[in-house]
Amino acid sequence: MVGITSYGTYIPRYRIRTEDIAAVWGKDGESVVSSLRIKQKSVPALDEDAVTIAVEASLSCFAANNSKPQDVDVLFIGSESHPYAVNPTSTIVGELLGVGNSYLAADFQFACKAATAALVSAAGLVESSRSTCALIVGSDAAQSKTHDALEYTSAAAGVAVQVGSRDVAAELVLSTSYSSDTPDFWRRDGIRYPSHAGRFTGEPAYFTHVTNAATMLLDQSNMKPKDFSHCVFHMPNGKFPVAVAKRLGFTRDQLVHSLIVEDIGNPYSASSLMGLAAVLDVAKPGDTIFMVSYGSGAGSDGFIWNVTDHIVGVQKDRKQRSMSVQDQVQQATYIQYVDYLKQTKKI
Amino acid sequence: MNIFVHGAATTVFGELWDTSPRTLAKRVTRAALDDAGMESSGVEALFVGNMLSGILGNQEHLGAFFADELGLSVAAFKVEGACASGGLAMHNAVAALASGMYTTVVVLGVEKMTDHKPEDVAAALMGAGTDEERVAGATFPGLYAMIAREHMRLHGTTRAQLSAVAVKNHYHASLNPNAQFRKPITAKDVDRSPCIADPLKLLDCSPISDGAAAVVLSTDKPKKGKESVAIVASAVATDTLALSDREDLVGLRATQQAARRAFTQANISPDDVHVAEVHDCFSIAEIVALEDLGLYAKGEAAAAVERGDVTLGKAQHLVVNPSGGLKGCGHPVGATGVKQIVELAEQLRGTAGERQVSGAQIGLAHNVGGSGATAVIHILKRVTSSK
Numbered sequence: 001m002v003g004i005t006s007y008g009t010y011i012p013r014y015r016i017r018t019e020d021i022a023a024v025w026g027k028d029g030e031s032v033v034s035s036l037r038i039k040q041k042s043v044p045a046l047d048e049d050a051v052t053i054a055v056e057a058s059l060s061c062f063a064a065n066n067s068k069p070q071d072v073d074v075l076f077i078g079s080e081s082h083p084y085a086v087n088p089t090s091t092i093v094g095e096l097l098g099v100g101n102s103y104l105a106a107d108f109q110f111a112c113k114a115a116t117a118a119l120v121s122a123a124g125l126v127e128s129s130r131s132t133c134a135l136i137v138g139s140d141a142a143q144s145k146t147h148d149a150l151e152y153t154s155a156a157a158g159v160a161v162q163v164g165s166r167d168v169a170a171e172l173v174l175s176t177s178y179s180s181d182t183p184d185f186w187r188r189d190g191i192r193y194p195s196h197a198g199r200f201t202g203e204p205a206y207f208t209h210v211t212n213a214a215t216m217l218l219d220q221s222n223m224k225p226k227d228f229s230h231c232v233f234h235m236p237n238g239k240f241p242v243a244v245a246k247r248l249g250f251t252r253d254q255l256v257h258s259l260i261v262e263d264i265g266n267p268y269s270a271s272s273l274m275g276l277a278a279v280l281d282v283a284k285p286g287d288t289i290f291m292v293s294y295g296s297g298a299g300s301d302g303f304i305w306n307v308t309d310h311i312v313g314v315q316k317d318r319k320q321r322s323m324s325v326q327d328q329v330q331q332a333t334y335i336q337y338v339d340y341l342k343q344t345k346k347i
Numbered sequence: 348m349n350i351f352v353h354g355a356a357t358t359v360f361g362e363l364w365d366t367s368p369r370t371l372a373k374r375v376t377r378a379a380l381d382d383a384g385m386e387s388s389g390v391e392a393l394f395v396g397n398m399l400s401g402i403l404g405n406q407e408h409l410g411a412f413f414a415d416e417l418g419l420s421v422a423a424f425k426v427e428g429a430c431a432s433g434g435l436a437m438h439n440a441v442a443a444l445a446s447g448m449y450t451t452v453v454v455l456g457v458e459k460m461t462d463h464k465p466e467d468v469a470a471a472l473m474g475a476g477t478d479e480e481r482v483a484g485a486t487f488p489g490l491y492a493m494i495a496r497e498h499m500r501l502h503g504t505t506r507a508q509l510s511a512v513a514v515k516n517h518y519h520a521s522l523n524p525n526a527q528f529r530k531p532i533t534a535k536d537v538d539r540s541p542c543i544a545d546p547l548k549l550l551d552c553s554p555i556s557d558g559a560a561a562v563v564l565s566t567d568k569p570k571k572g573k574e575s576v577a578i579v580a581s582a583v584a585t586d587t588l589a590l591s592d593r594e595d596l597v598g599l600r601a602t603q604q605a606a607r608r609a610f611t612q613a614n615i616s617p618d619d620v621h622v623a624e625v626h627d628c629f630s631i632a633e634i635v636a637l638e639d640l641g642l643y644a645k646g647e648a649a650a651a652v653e654r655g656d657v658t659l660g661k662a663q664h665l666v667v668n669p670s671g672g673l674k675g676c677g678h679p680v681g682a683t684g685v686k687q688i689v690e691l692a693e694q695l696r697g698t699a700g701e702r703q704v705s706g707a708q709i710g711l712a713h714n715v716g717g718s719g720a721t722a723v724i725h726i727l728k729r730v731t732s733s734k
Contacts, residue, residue, distance in 0.1 A: 028541070031541060197464075198464060198465060199362065199461075200362075200364060200461075200462075203362075204364055204365070
């Protein structure tokens with residue numbers, strides 16, 4: 001059995017309300033909230049980036065199952081905000097965690113699905129006995145230009161997932177991937193902020209890829225949407241995951257626990273994994289979880305997870321430390337737009 | 348005039364991200380030739396209506412570009428007149444046929460807009476304005492908002508009457524399988540939509556669209572006994588490029604002058620028109636057009652639209668924009684003027700399906716460039732050939 005043995009999450013405590021961003025640009029906050037279904041987003045502190053966020057999430061992950069950094073033999077980090085173009089985030093994080101030196105380190109880049117691509121790769125290494133403890137982190141302090149539509153959604157957070165074959169809390173039953181050259185969102189080397197193709201990011205990009213990866217999952221597993229306890233989709237805004245869940249035949253009740261986007265926005269590589277973590281925080285042994293990520297450029301990875309008895313211990317630890325996703329969502333300090341500019345290094 | 352519409356076709360309008368301008372042109376021209384029952388070897392000239400291929404697509408030389416794609420080696424022209432490019436291409440084709448130089452020609456209107464960023468498209472469209480307007484930061488929604496404000500002040504036009512234009516055109520578009528927006532809307536939807544340039548809301552504005560339309564025009568008479576459509580008037584007039592240079596903001600002089608010329612050519616009066624495709628780039632533009640064309644007296648069109656006097660199923664005499672207009676059907680700018688002719692051809696032949704205007708005999712197409720610097724009017728008539 002290969003699957004998730006532990007997980008850890010980190011959401012920076014700072015939040016900016018959608019209406020406060022809208023007011024700066026003379027927009028009606030209520031219409032923007034209603035259009036994007038995002039009330040607020042998380043903002044990194046002045047000294048936080050993809051590295052520090054990854055470290056926080058990883059430490060929380062080790063604590064949840066009493067594992068040690070030295071156990072890690074594979075460390076993959078997925079991000080679209082790696083601090084360096086050349087110089088791996090994974091080795092900086094590995095050093096800070098004290099992993100040692102006998103491990104495979106690699107950075108993954110694939111917009112918002114970099115970490116799920118890493119997760120698929122790590123699961124293969126564990127399954128083939130090339131790894132016993134792989135740590136995969138999705139971590140982002142996502143960038144967006146001021147006065148761009150992304151300014152309302154680009155957020156910061158990290159999720160670390162440990163993959164192994166012993167004491168598995170969520171067994172990986174099946175994964176699928178669907179990829180194509182679809183340039184809906186990009187950032188050229190040396191350019192600070194990403195560009196996007198407006199409404200093109202919807203149907204030909206998000207919906208086509210998520211729906212195809214999801215359909216492959218259903219076909220290959222011979223299961224129907226009603227067979228799942230929960231579903232999780234990448235959350236670029238609050239509308240898309242709700243719409244795609246409905247199209248595929250999932251109910252609001254199956255989706256609701258994963259919908260963290262309304263309160264923290266879209267932390268890119270951490271988005272679908274944060275949705276998964278929020279579901280694992282409340283899941284019961286025997287639950288089945290349907291999950292599809294999305295990364296611009298473009299691709300989707302689909303997963304089916306079976307929750308086991310080992311989830312109880314991980315949940316207990318996270319609850320005791322007040323580190324569940326919902327705990328972190330509630331731990332919010334609201335900031336004004338000028339502080340947001342400062343903390344995201346725009347001024 | 349003895350110029351007949353032998354074939355007419357349009358693509359679906361909308362966000363056609365997986366279709367290139369070449370493919371759009373090829374498909375729609377083939378469909379128009381099939382409708383005419385002829386092969387491309389019978390085409391003697393190609394007139395292409397397009398505005399933005401150079402500024403957005405970095406491709407000029409469009410006459411040869413599309414002739415090549417269509418496998419033609421004939422005289423081919425790009426005709427540009429901002430959003431009236433399609434209508435102007437029609438006018439040039441009509442003039443060429445009337446001169447006797449050609450017998451059969453194709454008019455192709457094509458535009459690809461949604462592959463580009465909205466801000467780039469808005470800036471490109473302002474190429475139809477003046478330096479002063481661009482420097483002042485004016486956009487076409489802003490210019491038409493000024494026209495709307497003045498119309499409200501002088502004629503008491505209301506916000507609800509503006510909404511009635513959008514509601515009607517979305518209803519008509521809901522019956523058109525080639526329309527971009529096949530969704531009926533309510534006045535409340537228009538009210539709740541974001542403000543673009545006060546008093547114009549998002550749902551007062553025509554969209555950015557991709558699409559193409561083509562017609563086959565010929566001086567050859569249609570086959571004996573066959574219902575056909577003749578072009579009985581083709582008129583163009585121009586006015587100042589800048590709105591600020593005009594004495595009257597609530598009427599477009601170019602439309603008024605072109606209308607006078609067109610009705611004289613056709614030897615009919617505005618009361619004879621049964622179906623009109625008018626240039627509703629913004630809701631206020633349809634109201635102003637109905638008045639400038641003489642279909643309604645100044646200050647009376649808004650109330651007429653609100654009463655349903657020009658709505659399919661309610662109208663007693665005249666239906667306006669049965670295709671859904673620019674607002675509901677979409678507005679790929681170079682294609683719009685040609686699509687209007689396609690719609691009228693279908694209406695006058697009686698093949699418009701659910702949106703058929705009962706008993707339509709005479710149709711009028713009104714295509715505008717900029718804020719009214721160019722106006723093109725065509726009048727079409729149903730004919731039965733006795734040849």
